Structure formats: C-alpha cells, structure tokens
Amino acid sequence: MGDGLDLMQVAAGAAAALVAEMAKESWESARTAIERIFKRRGADETSVAQELGLLDAAHRRLNESTESERADVAKRLEQELLIQLGAFLQKNPDAASELQELVDQSEQHDTGTGLRANVHGNTSSQVLIAGRDVSAGNFSHRAPEGEK
Incomplete structure (x- = not known):
C-alpha cells in the first residue's frame, strides 16, 4: 500500500492541493506533475486523457466562478477530486508516495509566498493590506501589473 500511506x-x-493550485499561476506545473503520475501507472492514453479532462474541467469551473461563489465551488471540486484520486489510488496504490510528494511540494511552495507585514505605531490610524487592487472612498490603489 504505497509506503504505508493511508x-x-x-x-x-492531493485534492486540496490541486484545487489550491488551480487558482494560481502554477497550475500548469501541477497539472504536468499529475499527468506524469497518471502516465507512469501504465494507463492507456484514453484513461490518462479522461483523468486529465476531469481535472481541466474542474480548473475551468473554479476559474470561471465568481468571487462570491468561488469558496463553494472549490469545496465541491475538492470533494469530486477526492473521489477521482481515491479511485485512482485504489487501482494504483503504489502511486500514493508520488502523490504525497506532490502534496508536500505544494505545501512547501505555499509557506514562502504571500505578504508579510509588521505594523507598529499605528495609533489613531488605519492599516490596509491587500494583494490586489483596492479602492475605498476616495482612495484607490492598483497593484503593479507584474504583481497581480
């Protein structure tokens, strides 16, 4: 059973990591990694194409969803991918360690990214931290093009 992994x-x-990757620019590299895992199992091209087709459809659904529905869509996709990947691992238990490596790599990439801020001496002031465009009242800030 794949190195004793459940x-x-x-x-x-893996389902959670893939859904998280779907919303990032790194999706293509995650997709390529999962494609390699599917192909190494000796599956025929039709089976691999079907598995990837499901992932691509999930990617489209997530990215075509509105901001207000994105969390619900992500939760549903995570459940669907759990079923898909669980079935794949039942047929290919030796792939568990490779899939776990994909999860671990995704988690490592997440730990070093993002914005860190330390705010000191902000008495009687407001602090606004945003990773994208912001507007409030007569204040507006657009993120530089390369940072969106």
Whole structure:
C-alpha cells in the first residue's frame, strides 16, 4: 500500500492541493506533475486523457466562478477530486508516495509566498493590506501589473 500511506488521506491532501493550485499561476506545473503520475501507472492514453479532462474541467469551473461563489465551488471540486484520486489510488496504490510528494511540494511552495507585514505605531490610524487592487472612498490603489 504505497509506503504505508493511508490512500484516502493522500487523496484528500492531493485534492486540496490541486484545487489550491488551480487558482494560481502554477497550475500548469501541477497539472504536468499529475499527468506524469497518471502516465507512469501504465494507463492507456484514453484513461490518462479522461483523468486529465476531469481535472481541466474542474480548473475551468473554479476559474470561471465568481468571487462570491468561488469558496463553494472549490469545496465541491475538492470533494469530486477526492473521489477521482481515491479511485485512482485504489487501482494504483503504489502511486500514493508520488502523490504525497506532490502534496508536500505544494505545501512547501505555499509557506514562502504571500505578504508579510509588521505594523507598529499605528495609533489613531488605519492599516490596509491587500494583494490586489483596492479602492475605498476616495482612495484607490492598483497593484503593479507584474504583481497581480
């Protein structure tokens, strides 16, 4: 059973990692990694294409959703991918360690990214931290093009 890993736990972690990657610019590299895992299992091209087709459809659904529905869509996609990846691992338990590596790499990339801010001496002031465009009242700030 894939180095003693719990298959459904690996599938759940991979589903969460893939949904998170779908919303990032790094999606293509995650997709390529999962494609390699699917292909290494000796699956025929039709099966690999079907698995990737499901992932691509999930990617489109997430990215075509509105901001207000994105969290719900992500939750549904995570459940769907859990089923898909769980079924894949049931047929290919030796792929569990590779899939777990994909999850671990995704988590490592997430730890060093993002914005860190320390705010000191802000008595009687407001602090606004945003990773994208912001507007409030007569204040407006657009993120530089390369940072969106």
